């Protein structure tokens with residue numbers, strides 16, 4: 001699963017919880033940030049094999065600290081606590097429920113990976129591996145990613161008050177993510193090394209976080225002046 005993860009970030013943001021979209025963009029990919037970091041450090045192991053599955057080249061044969069079910073639950077709890085602590089310090093509203101939403105957003109990553117990954121997600125440590133393996137079916141997996149993303153953006157547009165320009169930009173962002181997913185799924189390319197792949201994850205995911213940050217700046221001053 002790639003851009004489909006961001007459906008949860010878009011869907012989770014409401015006028016009521018006021019969680020910044022960029023925070024949710026980090027949350028839904030939090031496990032992959034840890035994974036990419038641990039791959040760069042040589043602690044978790046990845047092989048990049050052309051044609052490993054129809055929709056992905058990633059053979060993540062050892063990633064118990066970022067992607068086992070137990071680790072995912074633990075990271076979700078940690079993320080919720082960190083968000084709660086930051087919210088309390090900055091006295092934002094709805095800090096408790098918002099922290100729970102951030103934790104659930106982190107955990108959603110594991111659920112969506114469970115659908116896409118071949119049997120490489122351990123329940124705990126590096127054993128009892130599960131995964132529905134939708135990556136073996138390229139077109140349905142691609143369709144699922146885009147359908148999820150579209151649903152998430154529709155919810156984001158309907159549940160948040162925003163100026164027209166931000167709506168247009170949010171749809172444009174969705175189109176951009178779709179194009180990137182087309183490139184990832186369908187454009188043939190050579191397999192990168194494990195470390196280069198992990199660096200790419202850091203760079204692309206952080207770029208998306210930056211876009212989400214600037215997206216919610218569009219028309220903000222006018223909105224504040226109006227209220």
Ligand SMILES: [Zn+2]
Nearest residue numbers: 031032109113
């Ligand atoms: Zn993942």
